[in-house]
Amino acid sequence: MSYHLFIINPFDTPLYSLTYLSTRPVSGPTSTLASQLPSWSTSAFSGTVAALSGATSVKPPGPPGTGQGKEDRHVVMMIANASLDAIEDVQKTNGSMYLKAIDRFNEWTVSAFITPANMKFVLLHEPKNDEGIRLFFMEVWENYVKLQLNPFHNYRTPIRSPIFDGRVRASAKKHL
Amino acid sequence: MAYNNVHPRLSVFSTGSQSSLDYIPTAGTPPPGSGGRQSATPIPKAGPSKGIYDRPLNKTRNAEVSAAAYAFLFSEMIQYTQKRVHGIGDLEKRLSLLGYRIGTRTLELMMWRNEGASKNPKRETRLLPVLYVVHTQLWKAIFGKTADAIEKSVENDDEYMIIDNDPPITKYISIPKEMSQLSCSALTAGIVEALLDGLGFPARVTAHSVPKEGFPLRTTILIKLDRSVMEREEALK
Numbered sequence: 425m426s427y428h429l430f431i432i433n434p435f436d437t438p439l440y441s442l443t444y445l446s447t448r449p450v451s452g453p454t455s456t457l458a459s460q461l462p463s464w465s466t467s468a469f470s471g472t473v474a475a476l477s478g479a480t481s482v483k484p485p486g487p488p489g490t491g492q493g494k495e496d497r498h499v500v501m502m503i504a505n506a507s508l509d510a511i512e513d514v515q516k517t518n519g520s521m522y523l524k525a526i527d528r529f530n531e532w533t534v535s536a537f538i539t540p541a542n543m544k545f546v547l548l549h550e551p552k553n554d555e556g557i558r559l560f561f562m563e564v565w566e567n568y569v570k571l572q573l574n575p576f577h578n579y580r581t582p583i584r585s586p587i588f589d590g591r592v593r594a595s596a597k598k599h600l
Numbered sequence: 601m602a603y604n605n606v607h608p609r610l611s612v613f614s615t616g617s618q619s620s621l622d623y624i625p626t627a628g629t630p631p632p633g634s635g636g637r638q639s640a641t642p643i644p645k646a647g648p649s650k651g652i653y654d655r656p657l658n659k660t661r662n663a664e665v666s667a668a669a670y671a672f673l674f675s676e677m678i679q680y681t682q683k684r685v686h687g688i689g690d691l692e693k694r695l696s697l698l699g700y701r702i703g704t705r706t707l708e709l710m711m712w713r714n715e716g717a718s719k720n721p722k723r724e725t726r727l728l729p730v731l732y733v734v735h736t737q738l739w740k741a742i743f744g745k746t747a748d749a750i751e752k753s754v755e756n757d758d759e760y761m762i763i764d765n766d767p768p769i770t771k772y773i774s775i776p777k778e779m780s781q782l783s784c785s786a787l788t789a790g791i792v793e794a795l796l797d798g799l800g801f802p803a804r805v806t807a808h809s810v811p812k813e814g815f816p817l818r819t820t821i822l823i824k825l826d827r828s829v830m831e832r833e834e835a836l837k
Contacts, residue, residue, distance in 0.1 A: 515725075516800075516832065516836075517725065517836070518725070519723060519725050520720055521715070521721040521722065522720065522721065540707055540711035540723050541704055541707050541799075542798055542800060562716070562721075566657065566716065569657060569709055569712045570652050570653050570657065572704070572708060574652075579704070587653055
């Protein structure tokens with residue numbers, strides 16, 4: 425199952441994004457929208473349908489290779505950005521940093537974590553994994569605090585540190 | 601130096617006396633009575649390098665910086681800024697900007713140290729708790745003591761004041777008579793402004809010197825909150 429993490433700064437600029445494919449077995453029925461529709465209807469629109477239903481494993485005939493990947497990516501980013509509205513609504517009243525699932529989109533659930541300095545970590549995921557996601561967010565937060573202690577760090581520019589990337593990936597592997 | 605009978609496990613940097621050849625160094629223990637830095641300490645292995653990501657954040661939690669070293673650094677900062685500005689207002693603005701950069705980092709670090717271990721970390725969303733955070737936790741984290749008073753202005757309902765009787769950072773600064781409006785606590789004001797901004801309470805924060813008998817360096821940090829904050833507070837009441 426794939427997880428998408430976005431780190432978004434208070435100016436709504438995404439600073440960091442990570443797509444992580446988890447190899448853990450997922451419990452519960454995971455039926456994709458595409459598999460429930462009859463096959464004759466999915467063949468023509470299978471690309472869009474697959475993207476909207478969040479399934480990344482459907483491979484339609486048609487445009488080669490990268491076409492499918494790009495569609496998915498745009499939808500995922502659109503979902504993450506749309507959820508920012510929901511986050512900001514909740515942010516005013518909710519006093520916790522870890523906001524559990526704030527938005528749903530077909531099968532994707534959006535969980536968020538807001539740091540004290542108003543940086544938002546948005547995670548798109550399909551399976552439910554509250555505890556693992558919470559621990560993951562805490563570790564990303566710790567790595568982020570260490571990253572921004574750098575006097576040359578600027579919170580308007582994207583995060584390009586390979587060490588930060590490596591640590592977030594390792595943390596994802598451990599918890600997701 | 602007798603290269604022929606140098607013990608194979610002795611460091612090649614060793615210029616110790618002949619007697620040190622008798623001593624077989626075990627890892628990490630310096631040989632007794634050998635000279636200074638060139639004694640037979642083992643060459644550090646090229647292991648994984650310790651970057652900032654490996655250091656635990658709580659390591660320097662209670663560490664203190666010597667006031668003298670800090671005063672030195674601060675005086676350099678002020679001199680640097682003073683050369684590049686045309687007036688007191690500009691100088692205070694620049695110091696405030698430097699303080700802002702410190703404040704964003706301090707906010708995250710302070711909150712992480714306070715909440716990083718808890719199961720459900722919380723942020724403050726209401727005004728009064730946030731002001732208390734500034735008054736107690738921020739001052740404790742930076743200066744090691746809490747601020748002396750927190751007051752609400754009677755004329756304007758969007759103004760609050762944090763009073764420090766003896767701000768440590770300006771302790772060794774003497775301000776000439778013609779610049780008596782200047783308060784180098786503008787740095788502290790910048791830190792407070794960054795903290796309020798981060799928590800979602802945009803404000804204009806300035807520092808003013810209000811000497812009282814017994815406390816010649818008494819400083820007030822004046823916080824003037826944005827309209828949007830006051831409206832939000834009204835709505836949430």
